[in-house]
Structures are given as C-alpha cells and as structure tokens.
Amino acid sequence: MTTRAADLTAQTLERRGSSAMRPIRDALAVTGRNLIGYRRVPQLLVFSTIQPVIFVVLFRYVFGGAVNIPNYQNYLMPGVFVQTVVFGAMTTAVGLATDLKSGLLERFRSLPMARSAVLAGRTGADLARNVFVAALMAAVGFLVGFRVQTNPIAFLFGMLLVLLFGYVLSWIFANVGLAVGDPETAQAAAFPVVAPLIFASSAFVQVSSMPGWLQPFAKYQPVSVTASAVRALMIGGPTASFVIQSLAWCAGILLVFVPLGVRRYRRTV
Amino acid sequence: MGDVAILVEGLTKRFGDLQALAGIDFEVEVGTVFGLLGPNGAGKTTAIRILTTILHPDAGRAEVLGHDVVGDAESVRYRIGLAGQYAAVDRNLTGRENLRLIGRLAQVEPSEIPGRANELLQRFGLSEAADRPVRTYSGGMRRRLDVAAALVQRPPVLFLDEPTTGLDITGRNELWDMIRELVADGTTVLLTTQYLEEADRLAGRIAVIDRGKVIANDTPAGLKAQLGSTVIEIGMANEPSALSAKELLSRTLGDRVEREGSMVRLTADGAGTLMDVLRSLDAGGLGPASIAVREPSMDDVFLRLTGHHAEDTAVPEADGAGKARRKRGAA
Numbered sequence: 132m133t134t135r136a137a138d139l140t141a142q143t144l145e146r147r148g149s150s151a152m153r154p155i156r157d158a159l160a161v162t163g164r165n166l167i168g169y170r171r172v173p174q175l176l177v178f179s180t181i182q183p184v185i186f187v188v189l190f191r192y193v194f195g196g197a198v199n200i201p202n203y204q205n206y207l208m209p210g211v212f213v214q215t216v217v218f219g220a221m222t223t224a225v226g227l228a229t230d231l232k233s234g235l236l237e238r239f240r241s242l243p244m245a246r247s248a249v250l251a252g253r254t255g256a257d258l259a260r261n262v263f264v265a266a267l268m269a270a271v272g273f274l275v276g277f278r279v280q281t282n283p284i285a286f287l288f289g290m291l292l293v294l295l296f297g298y299v300l301s302w303i304f305a306n307v308g309l310a311v312g313d314p315e316t317a318q319a320a321a322f323p324v325v326a327p328l329i330f331a332s333s334a335f336v337q338v339s340s341m342p343g344w345l346q347p348f349a350k351y352q353p354v355s356v357t358a359s360a361v362r363a364l365m366i367g368g369p370t371a372s373f374v375i376q377s378l379a380w381c382a383g384i385l386l387v388f389v390p391l392g393v394r395r396y397r398r399t400v
Numbered sequence: 401m402g403d404v405a406i407l408v409e410g411l412t413k414r415f416g417d418l419q420a421l422a423g424i425d426f427e428v429e430v431g432t433v434f435g436l437l438g439p440n441g442a443g444k445t446t447a448i449r450i451l452t453t454i455l456h457p458d459a460g461r462a463e464v465l466g467h468d469v470v471g472d473a474e475s476v477r478y479r480i481g482l483a484g485q486y487a488a489v490d491r492n493l494t495g496r497e498n499l500r501l502i503g504r505l506a507q508v509e510p511s512e513i514p515g516r517a518n519e520l521l522q523r524f525g526l527s528e529a530a531d532r533p534v535r536t537y538s539g540g541m542r543r544r545l546d547v548a549a550a551l552v553q554r555p556p557v558l559f560l561d562e563p564t565t566g567l568d569i570t571g572r573n574e575l576w577d578m579i580r581e582l583v584a585d586g587t588t589v590l591l592t593t594q595y596l597e598e599a600d601r602l603a604g605r606i607a608v609i610d611r612g613k614v615i616a617n618d619t620p621a622g623l624k625a626q627l628g629s630t631v632i633e634i635g636m637a638n639e640p641s642a643l644s645a646k647e648l649l650s651r652t653l654g655d656r657v658e659r660e661g662s663m664v665r666l667t668a669d670g671a672g673t674l675m676d677v678l679r680s681l682d683a684g685g686l687g688p689a690s691i692a693v694r695e696p697s698m699d700d701v702f703l704r705l706t707g708h709h710a711e712d713t714a715v716p717e718a719d720g721a722g723k724a725r726r727k728r729g730a731a
Contacts, residue, residue, distance in 0.1 A: 147508075164490060243506060
C-alpha cells in the first residue's frame with residue numbers, strides 16, 4: 132500500500148461518510164448493536180419487566196384494598212405503564228455508563244461516525260425495548276381486570292404518549308450515565324431522582340390524598356401529568372389539559388437534555 | 401526522510417494538577433514503526449488519545465497525514481485505526497458482529513464488510529470463535545479482536561496502545577509478525593510500550609517519554625549505543641563492600657556504575673567489560689556474592705537517561721488507568 136493507494140482507501144470511506152444519511156445509518160447500527168445486547172443478556176429485560184409486574188400485583192392486591200378508589204385496577208394500570216418507562220429510562224444511564232467504562236465510547240470517538248449516533252442509538256434501542264415492555268404490561272393489565280373505558284384509538288394514543296415520555300426521560304438519564312461513567316454508580320444516582328417522581332405522583336394514588344405541602348409538586352410534575360393524561364385517554368375524563376401539560380414537559384426536557392447530552396458526549400471519554 | 405505520517409509539535413495536556421504532557425515533539429515517517437517507550441503515567445496514552453482525536457490538546461499541534469487532529473479531526477478519523485489498552489470490544493456481540501459494527505461505523509461499503517471480517521477473523525485465529533459472544537473469549541482472544549477491529553477499514557496509520565499487554569509469548573510473537581506485515585504493506589504504526597525489547601524488535605525509531613516529556617528520540621541501535629548492550633549486576637556480601645566495589649570500578653568505567661544497597665550495576669558493551677570487571681574486583685580483593693548478566697530493560701534506559709527509576713507516576717488520568725478519570729467524566 133503506497134501513500135497514494137492508502138489515501139484512495141480513505142477517500143472511498145470519506146465519500147460514503149459524506150452522505151446526508153450518515154447520522155441515520157450510524158444511529159441504526161448502534162441501535163442494532165444495543166438490541167443484540169438485550170437479546171443476549173436477558174437480565175436487562177427482566178429488570179425492566181419483573182419489577183413493574185410486581186408493582187401491579189402489589190398495588191392491585193396488597194395496597195389496592197386500602198386505596199379509596201373504585202375500580203382501582205383501571206386507575207392503577209395507566210400509572211403502571213408510565214412508571215414502567217420511568218424506571219426503564221434508568222437503563223439508558225446504565226447502558227451508556229457501561230460503554231464509557233469499557234472504553235468502547237473511546238473507540239467510537241476515534242471513528243468517522245456521526246457524533247449523534249451513540250446517544251441516538253442508545254435512546255432508540257431503549258425505545259424499542261419499551262414498545263416490547265409496554266405491550267407486555269398491557270397484557271398483564273388485562274389479566275388483572277384492567278379494561279379500556281374509552282376506545283381502542285384513545286388507548287393507542289395513550290400508549291404512544293407513554294412511549295414518548297419514556298423516550299424523553301432516556302435523554303435525561305443519558306446525561307446521568309455520561310456524567311458518572313460507572314454502571315453501578317449510574318443506577319445508584321438515578322434511583323433517588325426516580326423514586327420521588329414516581330411515588331409523589333398521581334401514578335398510584337390521587338394527589339388530593341397527599342399532605343398540602345406536597346400537592347403542588349405532585350400535581351404538576353411530569354410523571355403526574357403524564358399518568359393523568361394516559362389515564363384520561365384510557366378510562367375517560369378531561370384529557371386536553373393533561374395531554375398538553377405532558378407534551379409541554381416532553382418538549383421542554385428534550386430542548387434542554389438533547390443538546391446537553393450531545394455536548395457532554397463530545398467532551399466526555 | 402520520506403513523507404511524514406505523524407507530526408507532533410509542542411503538545412501539552414494537563415488534567416487538574418497533573419501535567420500529562422509537558423510539550424512533546426516527534427515525527428513519524430510513512431511506512432515505519434515508531435515506538436513510544438515509557439512507564440505507566442508517562443503520558444503515552446494521552447499522546448495517543450490526542451492523535452486519535454479523542455482528546456483536545458491544551459497547546460501545540462499534531463497532524464496525521466497532513467490533517468490537523470483538532471481542526472480537521474474528521475479527515476484524520478478516516479485515516480486511522482486504534483487499538484487501545486482496554487480491548488474495547490462489545491462483550492455481548494460476537495467477534496464477527498463486533499467487526500461488522502466497526503466496519504459500518506468506519507463507513508466501509510456494506511457489501512465489503514462480511515468479506516473483510518472473515519479475512520481478519522482468519523488472520524487473527526478467531527474463525528472458530530467468530531460467532532460466539534466475546535464474553536466467552538479469553539483475554540488474549542479479546543486483545544486480538546481489538547486489534548482486528550482497528551484494521552477493518554484498512555487504515556494507513558495505525559495506533560496501538562500497549563498492544564501486547566495481556567498476551568502470552570505466542571500471542572505476542574504473532575502480533576509482532578502481524579505488525580511487521582502491515583508495515584511491509586506501507587502502513588505506518590505508532591505503538592506505545594513499557595518494554596524496551598518490544599520497541600527494539602519492532603520500531604525503526606523510539607521516543608523515550610518520561611513525565612510528559614520526550615527524553616530521547618533515536619533508533620534502537622542509537623539508544624543501545626548510549627546504554628551499552630548488556631547490563632551486569634554484581635551482588636556483594638554487604639553495603640560496605642558494594643561501596644568499595646563501586647569506587648573501584650568507577651575508576652575505569654566512570655558514571656556507568658551505580659550502586660543500590662549491596663548491588664552494583666553497570667552497563668557494558670560486551671563480554672570484554674565483564675572480564676575487566678572481574679579482574680579488577682579480584683585484584684581489589686573483593687569477591688562478588690552473585691553475578692547476573694542480562695539485556696537492558698526499560699528501567700535501565702531510564703536510569704541511564706534520567707538518573708531515576710522508571711517509576712509509575714500513575715496518577716489515574718495520566719495514562720488512562722481509567723476508572724478515576726472516567727468517573728469524573730469530562731476531565
């Protein structure tokens with residue numbers, strides 16, 4: 132290989148790399164790689180499925196009796212769908228931290244790949260996983276007596292909102308993962324953020340049952356408004372206001388955390 | 401001097417309190433192997449990370465095949481391959497899947513990737529394990545896959561960061577042969593190592609790096625000429641007799657003689673020196689307790705060049721002993 136021949140090779144790569152499709156191609160390649168990981172290490176999937184199933188059983192049959200909400204399973208399941216993707220978003224942090232620690236991201240940064248691909252591929256794979264988990268949780272819901280009170284289209288929109296919300300949260304946790312750079316720390320750091328959002332929310336109980344000082348937070352925080360929006364779409368009630376609030380949260384979070392994440396990816400490693 | 405493949409001028413990089421690179425300069429000619437020799441923490445990995453566009457330098461500049469690693473990083477990335485210290489492959493993917501992924505991300509034409517992957521798997525003795533997840537691989541296999549992954553896109557310039565760490569002797573010799581083949585084909589290789597022997601066997605030039613500075617830049621022959629080709633270690637019964645022995649030998653051999661405890665060490669040009677040494681000791685009535693003759697190590701190079709041992713200045717981030725650095729994120 133002479134210098135000239137070598138540069139011809141590089142120029143061939145450059146020609147292909149200059150395509151406007153590169154960000155999409157690279158993101159798909161990384162997504163595919165991450166999905167293989169879910170297939171080969173089923174523990175990752177088990178973590179994001181067993182836990183919500185346990186929640187359904189606990190809340191439906193253990194705490195449910197003490198909760199003063201009629202047809203509690205119908206109130207509960209939309210909340211469970213939302214909390215499933217919230218907990219699931221933590222795996223975005225764990226996945227990125229694992230790649231950072233293993234040195235894989237370092238290699239990626241030396242490659243002529245789109246700078247957005249690692250984050251897009253991680254959040255994309257976690258979205259695909261959420262589709263699977265959400266379908267599974269819907270099935271579990273029907274088994275414990277959950278019935279859609281509106282119509283299939285509204286139910287579908289509800290599920291789409293759940294998936295969108297999960298995707299948006301992935302971007303927050305992508306930042307966490309890159310910041311801590313260690314899978315165990317990522318998990319430990321994510322939990323204290325996630326737990327209050329899920330439990331001080333309308334996901335499992337009504338906000339009106341909480342102490343007064345907690346209500347303003349519990350009423351307007353993203354998990355609550357999303358759970359209420361999904362619930363309205365699935366079992367009825369006023370939808371527009373909650374859906375708009377939820378979408379506003381999604382837009383706001385993406386606006387902040389996507390640029391922050393990409394910037395962090397460029398600087399980290 | 402032929403075309404310059406890698407040009408490094410006044411490169412500095414600081415991590416917090418630690419000056420990882422304190423202004424290094426060197427040039428690497430196209431189609432040659434250049435060795436960066438130094439202990440942990442000397443700045444070798446930092447230099448590689450800057451040259452492979454992973455890290456920005458604080459000052460100075462570097463070019464790969466005429467492309468600036470900061471201003472024109474993208475062009476550099478199309479021309480380099482990197483195999484790091486950490487065998488950065490995906491443990492859940494098979495060997496073949498890893499090579500395909502890197503091929504796609506290096507923008508290799510998709511139709512060429514399967515063939516190229518097969519070729520590399522065969523060449524690195526991984527054909528049988530090709531379709532097993534990497535987490536079932538031995539450390540040596542993972543290392544070989546890591547190097548194979550750096551070659552998928554046929555890069556004209558290859559960076560190898562301590563490529564033989566964790567390899568057994570057979571694996572090491574195979575990798576050395578592979579590197580020689582690549583260079584015969586015109587590839588330029590920059591490798592870092594802690595072993596003088598490795599740099600000596602492979603590199604046309606060696607830069608010795610210590611605490612972020614290049615303290616020598618020479619051919620292996622030139623370095624050895626400075627150093628002497630053999631190290632003689634004479635164990636004396638106790639420190640006083642070692643002191644006398646040192647004094648006695650210094651008269652003829654000058655500052656090439658050092659003492660450490662009851663051990664006297666000197667570098668020699670050949671067997672003649674050993675004879676002289678034994679004769680003078682005998683004449684001086686000093687009987688050595690032990691004598692060892694060996695090839696010089698990197699530590700000897702360091703003692704000779706710097707007057708101190710090649711100690712690990714391994715504050716975490718300096719040379720990629722990565723955990724602490726990575727925990728801190730963007731250092």
